[in-house]
Amino acid sequence: MAADAMPAAGPVMVQVRADAPDAAAQIAAGVAGCDPALVLIFGPPGPAFEAIAHGLRARLPARCTIAGCSSAGEIGPQGYVTGCAVAVGFPSVSFRAQALVLRDLPQLPVSDWMAELRRMPAAFGVDPRRNAFGILLPDGLAGKEDVLVATIEAALPALPVLGGSAGDGLEFRRTMLIADGAVTTDAAVFLMVETDLALAEVTFAHFSPSDTLAVVTAAVPEQRLILELNAEPAAAEYARLTGIAQADLTPTEFARHPLLLKMGKRHHVRAISGTTPQGGLSLLSAIDTGTVLRLGRAEDLIHGFAEALDRLPRPPLMVLGFDCILRRLAIERAGLTDAMSDIFTRYRIAGFSTYGEQHSGMHVNQTFVGLAFMPPDPADPAGAADAA
Template sequence: MAGALEDLEYRPAKAVRIAVSYCADPAAALDEIQHQLDQTRPSFILLFVPNRLSPDDLAAALPSALPHAVVFGCTTAGQITPRGYEDDALVAVAFERSHFRVASTLFASITPVSIAEVVQQTERLAEQFRATPGRKRLALIFADGLSKQEDILVAALEAGLKDIPVFGGSAGDGLRFERTQVLRNGEFHNNAALLLLIETDLTFCGLGFDHFQPTESRMVVTKAVPEERLVLEINGSPAAEEYARLVKVPVGELSPTIFAENPVLVRNGNIYHVRAIQQIHGEHGLTFLSAIDDGLLLTLGRGKEIIRTLDSGLAVTDKQGDPPDFILGFDCYLRKLEIDRKGLEAEASERFRERRVIGFSTYGEQHLGVHVNQTFVGVAFFIPREGAPL
């Protein structure tokens, strides 16, 4: 589908070029991407891969399709394109050389994470990537979404990067939960995480929001396998049965949609973070998408109106009151499941188009040193007006 974006009423961003292909053949899809990005020489490209395309076949085709480009990316559980939510799109975001510089490193074999090695590798990258006066820095992290290591990894990155903010998303695999991978130097890697250190002359701000509020229903994890993010008992009862009782559905009807609409929350000070449930494990266990431990106090969450919170969360401006040039978004796949079930996909996609959001559906989100779930995390980039202070 060459020229797939030409029929959209879409205001293109100035600092990035976006290309999308729906072709089922990886080599042909990359050829379409190359054609749409013709005449550009970006600093780097982010590639968000749908689960129907083979990462190995994409990697084999990359050298001929994009021979001079620096390409990073990951597999996904869905994409956010200029059309909004999609499932089968190969998305390329080309970051203009005039606005962006990048350095990267790969954390391989992250199960288990070595905090000391991550901190040292991160500090070394930051030292070697010399700062340009007048420009700002941020970091993006793309991690294997099945590694169960993001909580520790992001905390280590926060220590290594110090005052550089970190945002990102965990790679996905549709709803298969079999193999998730990150892309660097023409190769896809699982059990790995990709860190990008980015320098830009644009101003930017981080976004992070969900649509849940705590209820009066409390539960305590009474038996867990923390290294597997697995809960076997809640309130002294089999975990799946107790959770089903609290959300008032038969245990046989538990599903990703039920988990999406009835998350559990963990309180940190005055802030509640979502600890999303991935799936039932065996007959009675529950596998989570974030860190879990014995004795952890959980609160059942109740959803607020999801489109309204999306509206308010994306409604950011710079100091001059201008909207973002674009928003790079990392959106939990469970949010999309809930939006789909409620028939709100068209409305959500319209909001993404209006705010020029581009990104992917994740297995978890990273926001300022914390690994979260069922959250939209993003970075809004603004092009300063001529003469405006940075």
């Protein structure tokens, strides 16, 4: 049967212990049957994960693009896991992919990135009869996601792009980016992907704004630091607003009481990663002096998420998911880990816990961002679906 006449095939998920001595061989064997055009790999940072990256390049065909990043936890075939390498193989019968490494994030060489991104479609040879999308995997510690997504949006305005920031558990020390067996940091991996499957974006955030306002009266934008809220030391004022002792502020408490920024008609989280020794707040997204924030309140974690997935036009073959680590912490505190894992399993969601999510030209936090792959709609030759 000719390749263009073969039936569409969905992605394949593989999960192994990251420290298994034969982890790369297990993953390669698990995806080999789908003849992958692209393999995405997510796992805990360290020598074992680096060995997997090198081992996969040696075991998979040269025409297979290999990309991925370190995580703050993984989402595998059975839901939330830790200490595992989760791989997703995208079969060549339904997918094509090309990777670009955007380097030197601290220096922000935006003009160079723009030129590289604009050359990509011609080199890739996008087929207008198929659906194209982008995946962005930035270093979550470099703090440059806002500039990255704006650059990609300007260079490739017609391409839907989503992704997640590479993580390091709750250590916030070092992340790893993977592109074709090479491991790097202070960079972002950008993938242009094409498929004949139908696509739908799924986004979900489990919070709403309260009436409690806080004005950023002093900040260090380039470091994503709030020094003062309401003209008071930021950590102390946040503790007062939430009713939590400053000494008891932890990532779990930050997840329960997010700071929200209104953009257009929607509120987006400006997530807190920690406090500074000087009493400031470190954020995972851009912030500036004069910004007006609202204290958020967490709402339903489970049912709204399931309802968002239920609104997909057809059951997904798989959903590639980027889920903020702060959502995971909130779910764990609420004792809902098994319930959320059941949803992940039911809808075949695979991906990782992130230091931030990217979609619709924005960098956000405390959000689930996913891309559902579905069989083509017989009534729609293009096979595309609206976002859920």
